[in-house]
Amino acid sequence: MKHNLEHTISLLTRTPAALNTLLRDLPETWTLRNEGENTWSACDIVAHLIHGERTDWMPRAMRVLQLGETQAFDSFDRLGHIRESHGKSLEQLLDEFARLRSDNLTELRALNLRPEDLQRRGQHPALGVVTLSQLLATWATHDLTHLHQISRVMAHQYREAVGPWSAYLGVLQCAGHSAP
Amino acid sequence: MKHNLEHTISLLTRTPAALNTLLRDLPETWTLRNEGENTWSACDIVAHLIHGERTDWMPRAMRVLQLGETQAFDSFDRLGHIRESHGKSLEQLLDEFARLRSDNLTELRALNLRPEDLQRRGQHPALGVVTLSQLLATWATHDLTHLHQISRVMAHQYREAVGPWSAYLGVLQCAGHSAP
Numbered sequence: 001m002k003h004n005l006e007h008t009i010s011l012l013t014r015t016p017a018a019l020n021t022l023l024r025d026l027p028e029t030w031t032l033r034n035e036g037e038n039t040w041s042a043c044d045i046v047a048h049l050i051h052g053e054r055t056d057w058m059p060r061a062m063r064v065l066q067l068g069e070t071q072a073f074d075s076f077d078r079l080g081h082i083r084e085s086h087g088k089s090l091e092q093l094l095d096e097f098a099r100l101r102s103d104n105l106t107e108l109r110a111l112n113l114r115p116e117d118l119q120r121r122g123q124h125p126a127l128g129v130v131t132l133s134q135l136l137a138t139w140a141t142h143d144l145t146h147l148h149q150i151s152r153v154m155a156h157q158y159r160e161a162v163g164p165w166s167a168y169l170g171v172l173q174c175a176g177h178s179a180p
Numbered sequence: 181m182k183h184n185l186e187h188t189i190s191l192l193t194r195t196p197a198a199l200n201t202l203l204r205d206l207p208e209t210w211t212l213r214n215e216g217e218n219t220w221s222a223c224d225i226v227a228h229l230i231h232g233e234r235t236d237w238m239p240r241a242m243r244v245l246q247l248g249e250t251q252a253f254d255s256f257d258r259l260g261h262i263r264e265s266h267g268k269s270l271e272q273l274l275d276e277f278a279r280l281r282s283d284n285l286t287e288l289r290a291l292n293l294r295p296e297d298l299q300r301r302g303q304h305p306a307l308g309v310v311t312l313s314q315l316l317a318t319w320a321t322h323d324l325t326h327l328h329q330i331s332r333v334m335a336h337q338y339r340e341a342v343g344p345w346s347a348y349l350g351v352l353q354c355a356g357h358s359a360p
Contacts, residue, residue: 001209001213001337001338001340001341002340002341003338003341004207004209006207007207007209007210010206010207010210011206011210011334014201014202014206015202017201018198018201018202020201021194021197021198021200021201022194022195022198022327026190026191026194027184027186027187027190029181029184029187030187030190030191033181124344127344127345127347127348128344130343130344130345131343133341134341134342134343134344134345135345137338137341137342137343137345138342138343138345138349140338141335141338141341141342141345141349141351141352142349144331144332144334144335144351145331145335145349145350145351145352147202147327147331148328148331148332148335148350148351148354149350149351151324151325151327151328151331152324152328154191154324155321155324155325155328157181158181158183158317158320158321160181160182161181161182161183161313161314161317161321162314162317162318162321163310163311163314163317163318164304164307164308164310164314165307165310165314165315165317165318165321167307168307169318169321169322169325170325170328170329170356170357171321171324171325171328171329171357172321172325172357173357174328174354174357176350177350177351177352177353177354
């Protein structure tokens with residue numbers, strides 16, 4: 001399937017509300033526990049999404065439009081979520097994610113990107129040349145990778161509780177597929 | 181983490197609304213496409229969840245309470261979603277899932293299960309002896325396994341569109357971990 005900007009925006013619009021509906025006011029055993037040392041809880045993941053809204057997606061899109069391939073993207077801080085979440089409740093983080101996403105989508109729509117704009121090229125510090133189209137498709141798919149992760153982290157909390165049914169629950173076989 | 185009935189109900193309560201928020205009125209390229217032959221779309225997965233509400237979770241809980249280990253559970257029809265979804269839109273399926281789940285949770289709460297009830301045993305046709313506690317924990321984890329699957333099926337639609345970023349998106353490395 002080719003990238004379609006309207007389909008991307010449709011998904012990006014829904015993610016904050018979907019996470020809010022799933023996570024708000026859930027018992028903390030679901031939202032604050034992780035999969036073990038150096039892994040993330042659902043709450044950490046929302047903070048990571050916030051950090052992406054601030055420093056990754058729209059800043060990189062603007063870099064492509066303004067500087068093309070002449071200046072590589074700034075590196076993304078994979079531990080930036082720690083700073084984002086400091087002293088905040090999950091509910092505050094969900095509100096902040098919704099607000100930042102909404103602002104970013106307003107900014108994206110205001111660019112009125114044409115098909116030829118989506119083919120403009122930028123420079124990723126590790127992946128090399130990428131297009132604006134690929135960047136925006138990745139923004140939406142990144143939401144899905146973290147929805148996938150949240151469901152896995154939450155399911156992990158019931159790994160023992162399900163007893164022999166663990167053999168039938170695919171999410172409990174998922175190894176995480178973390179980026180290198 | 182041990183099974184906690186209130187935590188299970190908290191999660192079971194939220195799943196229909198979370199799926200509704202994520203999926204309702206999304207472009208059909210996200211909701212009706214699957215991962216290839218003999219795989220499920222997000223819409224198929226909602227129909228499967230409906231089939232579970234009708235034939236799996238509460239009927240099996242009642243079987244444990246009424247007959248214990250003396251009569252094994254009826255087998256679950258893994259293709260039952262085809263019948264459930266026939267002629268229905270995703271929006272109709274989301275409404276139906278929400279209604280059935282709400283009715284089932286009303287019925288579950290009305291049982292006023294005590295800790296000793298949760299240790300009562302039933303007979304799974306393939307897994308052998310299981311407890312009511314394990315059955316109810318599995319109901320919640322089954323929601324998560326399908327949220328995990330939905331995020332993967334949707335991400336698959338942008339596998340090409342993300343270009344070189346596919347290497348960084350864990351959901352695109354996920355092999356599905358289907359039950360045998």
